Amino acid sequence: MRKRRRLSVVDVLSLGLGLGILAFVVVGVFLTLTESQAPLSPRQWLDLVVFGLAQGSVYALIALGYTLVYGVLFMINFAHGDVFMFGAMTSFFVADALASPDPVTGASFLNSNPLIGMLLTLATAALASMIVAVLLERIAYRPLRRAPRLVPLITAIGASLFISNSVRGLYGEQVKAYPRLDVLQGPWTILGYEILPSHAIVIVSAVILMAVLWWFVEKTKTGRSMRAVSENKDTAALMGINVDRVIATTFAIGGLLAGAAGVLYAIVFNQVSWTIGFLPGIKAFTAAVLGGIGNIIGAMIGGVLLGTMESVAPTLLLSGYGVPSPTQLKDVIAFSILVLVLIFRPSGLLGQPENK
Amino acid sequence: MTDWIAFLRRNARLGLIGGIVSLYLAAVGIVLAFSERNVIVFSDDVSLTLGRVMLALPPIGIGYFAARSGGGIPTRLTAGLLAGFVTGLVQGAGLLVASALSPQIRDVLIRITPELISFVSFGLDPVVGAVLGVAICSLLGLAAAAIEVTRAAVRRPIIGGFLAVGILSLAEPFVRPRLQDMDLPNVANFLYQDHGLTVAAAVLAFVAGAAIAVLWKPSRAAINRRMAAADPGQQRMVRWAWALVVIAFLYALPVKIAGPFLTQVLVLVGLYILLGLGLNIVVGFAGLLDLGYVAFYAVGSYLTALLTSPNSSLGIGMSFWVALPIVVLGTAIVGLFIGAPVLRLRGDYLAIVTLGFGEIARLLFLSDALAPWLGGVQGITGIPDIIDSGTYTLPLIGEVSGPAATFYPLLALCAAGAYFAYRLKYARVGRAWNAMREDEDVAQATGVNTTNFKLLAFALGASIGSLGGAVFATHLESVFPGSFVLQVSITTLAVVVLGGMGSIPGVVVGALVLIGLPEMLREFAEFKLLVYGAVLVVVMILRPEGLLPDVGRRRELHEAEEAEEVARTAAPSQAS
Numbered sequence A: 001m002r003k004r005r006r007l008s009v010v011d012v013l014s015l016g017l018g019l020g021i022l023a024f025v026v027v028g029v030f031l032t033l034t035e036s037q038a039p040l041s042p043r044q045w046l047d048l049v050v051f052g053l054a055q056g057s058v059y060a061l062i063a064l065g066y067t068l069v070y071g072v073l074f075m076i077n078f079a080h081g082d083v084f085m086f087g088a089m090t091s092f093f094v095a096d097a098l099a100s101p102d103p104v105t106g107a108s109f110l111n112s113n114p115l116i117g118m119l120l121t122l123a124t125a126a127l128a129s130m131i132v133a134v135l136l137e138r139i140a141y142r143p144l145r146r147a148p149r150l151v152p153l154i155t156a157i158g159a160s161l162f163i164s165n166s167v168r169g170l171y172g173e174q175v176k177a178y179p180r181l182d183v184l185q186g187p188w189t190i191l192g193y194e195i196l197p198s199h200a201i202v203i204v205s206a207v208i209l210m211a212v213l214w215w216f217v218e219k220t221k222t223g224r225s226m227r228a229v230s231e232n233k234d235t236a237a238l239m240g241i242n243v244d245r246v247i248a249t250t251f252a253i254g255g256l257l258a259g260a261a262g263v264l265y266a267i268v269f270n271q272v273s274w275t276i277g278f279l280p281g282i283k284a285f286t287a288a289v290l291g292g293i294g295n296i297i298g299a300m301i302g303g304v305l306l307g308t309m310e311s312v313a314p315t316l317l318l319s320g321y322g323v324p325s326p327t328q329l330k331d332v333i334a335f336s337i338l339v340l341v342l343i344f345r346p347s348g349l350l351g352q353p354e355n356k
Numbered sequence B: 001m002t003d004w005i006a007f008l009r010r011n012a013r014l015g016l017i018g019g020i021v022s023l024y025l026a027a028v029g030i031v032l033a034f035s036e037r038n039v040i041v042f043s044d045d046v047s048l049t050l051g052r053v054m055l056a057l058p059p060i061g062i063g064y065f066a067a068r069s070g071g072g073i074p075t076r077l078t079a080g081l082l083a084g085f086v087t088g089l090v091q092g093a094g095l096l097v098a099s100a101l102s103p104q105i106r107d108v109l110i111r112i113t114p115e116l117i118s119f120v121s122f123g124l125d126p127v128v129g130a131v132l133g134v135a136i137c138s139l140l141g142l143a144a145a146a147i148e149v150t151r152a153a154v155r156r157p158i159i160g161g162f163l164a165v166g167i168l169s170l171a172e173p174f175v176r177p178r179l180q181d182m183d184l185p186n187v188a189n190f191l192y193q194d195h196g197l198t199v200a201a202a203v204l205a206f207v208a209g210a211a212i213a214v215l216w217k218p219s220r221a222a223i224n225r226r227m228a229a230a231d232p233g234q235q236r237m238v239r240w241a242w243a244l245v246v247i248a249f250l251y252a253l254p255v256k257i258a259g260p261f262l263t264q265v266l267v268l269v270g271l272y273i274l275l276g277l278g279l280n281i282v283v284g285f286a287g288l289l290d291l292g293y294v295a296f297y298a299v300g301s302y303l304t305a306l307l308t309s310p311n312s313s314l315g316i317g318m319s320f321w322v323a324l325p326i327v328v329l330g331t332a333i334v335g336l337f338i339g340a341p342v343l344r345l346r347g348d349y350l351a352i353v354t355l356g357f358g359e360i361a362r363l364l365f366l367s368d369a370l371a372p373w374l375g376g377v378q379g380i381t382g383i384p385d386i387i388d389s390g391t392y393t394l395p396l397i398g399e400v401s402g403p404a405a406t407f408y409p410l411l412a413l414c415a416a417g418a419y420f421a422y423r424l425k426y427a428r429v430g431r432a433w434n435a436m437r438e439d440e441d442v443a444q445a446t447g448v449n450t451t452n453f454k455l456l457a458f459a460l461g462a463s464i465g466s467l468g469g470a471v472f473a474t475h476l477e478s479v480f481p482g483s484f485v486l487q488v489s490i491t492t493l494a495v496v497v498l499g500g501m502g503s504i505p506g507v508v509v510g511a512l513v514l515i516g517l518p519e520m521l522r523e524f525a526e527f528k529l530l531v532y533g534a535v536l537v538v539v540m541i542l543r544p545e546g547l548l549p550d551v552g553r554r555r556e557l558h559e560a561e562e563a564e565e566v567a568r569t570a571a572p573s574q575a576s
Helices: A002-034 A042-073 A080-099 A114-144 A150-171 A197-219 A221-231 A233-238 A243-269 A278-291 A296-321 A326-344 B002-027 B050-066 B073-100 B102-108 B114-120 B126-149 B152-170 B172-181 B185-191 B199-229 B232-285 B294-308 B320-342 B347-366 B403-426 B428-438 B440-445 B450-476 B486-499 B504-520 B522-542 B551-557 B559-575
Strands: A188-190 A193-195 B038-041 B047-049 B196-198 B392-394 B398-400
Touching (some): A002 B320, A042 A080, A042 A221, A042 A278, A042 A296, A080 A114, A114 A243, A221 A243, A326 B320, A326 B347, B002 B073, B038 B152, B038 B199, B047 B050, B047 B196, B073 B114, B073 B126, B114 B126, B126 B152, B196 B199, B232 B403, B232 B428, B294 B486, B403 B428, B428 B440, B428 B450, B486 B504, B486 B522
Parallel strands (some): B038 B196
Antiparallel strands (some): A188 A193
């Protein structure tokens, strides 16, 4: 009885914050939609949604890495965004080499064999990210498995800084223009609606990768041992599962997906640099939490949802209030979603509330 | 036979690690960046550069580590030699590959330039350079192993001597101009030549360092013994005398000893000491990892700017000392508001939410939407100095201006902050935080109101951080959103972690090492964050309690090992 009264100040504060934000959102949407001069045409709204879906699929692929690792180790792999960045940066060199025009014919390998070229790039990125992720686990996280919770988190922050600045030193700090594919230029018409091919490719590839992952985790023996380890490490070890190897495999799969996400990111945004790990990393983490961390389907849904919200919400919410240049605040929206989800529903959309 | 193979494998593996570290240092650009910086100058064209030292450190470290195995002295020496040899082989192989593929490899790894290759191969043919490198690495590994196997009485002075040479040589950018200023050009020329130590100075520094190392331990033990024997009144007097010496030193430091350049660095260190003290309350005392700590720094700066600058949107133009209480109180309130909603989150979520808050704060300061009040990208300018437009006179010191004018008030605030944190730590609040950090459920069950104490930690941490923000604003005379990036939070975290979480002297040491030392190595600026990241990882793995550990914290972090130790020692006795 007494305890409840004590907590109530914080409860009231949280409730007030929640209601205030809800009111802000409802009024903002209402004002924007009833504006005499519509800020965007229906076509433009749809474009925003498709762009949001494309960047959301990238977030979803990265988010899977957070969720998988959280599932087995109950730690946030803060450096995962930089694992993604490393894949994107490394694959740039392969893509760039493939895109260089042949001196005789003038055509580049990437444009004459787009599928093989893209698969090669994708494989490089996935491999590069996988190696970094496995090394990260082996060097930085494995010695700390029994340490207090704060310790691996601080290590992860350090590792994130270390990876991104190593890439800056190794590959240089210039922003690199990712080669574009001729095949992906010009709109495709799907169901009477014109869509950018790059967006379509990104969405489709992400869906395929996620389906493969789902199959892997649910149907294969390794997947089953991963689930066993995430239930209980000690029991899993007693059942003859090599826990260390399963954890390393989890990091490897997370790395593979992050590397693939790196290439897809490059296809959507056309440029990569050593700094691109941080924001997509944080946003993917938001997506993982939004869907319920530790939950694979949740990470996919969370990623797509967050990408779409980030693309649509600034205009939808803020232009009604007459805020100048609302898209400047798109990262504020993403961070606000992060903060709000963690405060009001830390278990996410699909997660079970923690019984701790 | 198998022992022999195991020995070979172990040391080859260590050597491989050393070699990979060397290749990394070269590829990331550290070796070449330091190749212009002289450590010891032998003659006009022969000198030992810092880049060479960087290449030598991996074989030395690996050789030293390899010798820390069991077995007799010859075995351990061989281990060091072997590890150094393999390190050299990897370095040499890297050099040969790099020189064979020179233009192509440079397209990807931009730091592997012809200059680097020529530097690593001593300006000789790459093959000759590689062979020479293998020989040198083997010898360095052997030498390091030799130092390891000797008795502590011999080892200590050798290491002390090398440390002294390193420190004196790195301090060149401060010491030499200062000696010139003080009209001692002869001393400066005796010590330094071409920005490196002269041979005579190096020998002198080595001897001095070795002497200090020899005398340090016995004399300290003697002092401790005499102190313990003295009666309490005398002990107190000795402590007061020490405090007076330290205060006198700090009082004279900026103008009489350090000079403007070093004082500028000290101001930076002081700012991070304030930030570290504040973050230490949140992270070290209460165990809440706050990654958005920069938000409080920013709020402190912006509040100071709004209140004191005549150019701000408020345009009041208060004096600094009148504004300071308002700034502290305002930031504490912001701390409460940020703290309240996140209290119930678990440790790692709390870290990410605070990171989110920090970024939101920065983006809001930057945005056009709030520009009419906060100035947007342009920030707020025209913030007055702390005391009398930046120039004042102090007894025995004379006129004080420039960075020294900020130094004294900053020193006072640091001292106040440290005293405050110290008192908090041993007060009821501190004990409550301690209990909460170790086990929240138990703390709650024993009657600690965890909600209130967490809020208090946030508010107090925020207000100490705001002091740093206030001084920062007046020191730069303007505030820009660009100064308040995530890096500041992480650097502050590194300061706290390196010094030891929960340890107040640790914050000072952490700030001196992580903020002060990089200023000695201007070439190093580019790799600062790389090193901070490495520091966080290495400290957490090897020494989670930091350099100057807090006693309770140390026990907590090594609890598992101690329990194992107890179990291991207990088991045989049970069996018998």
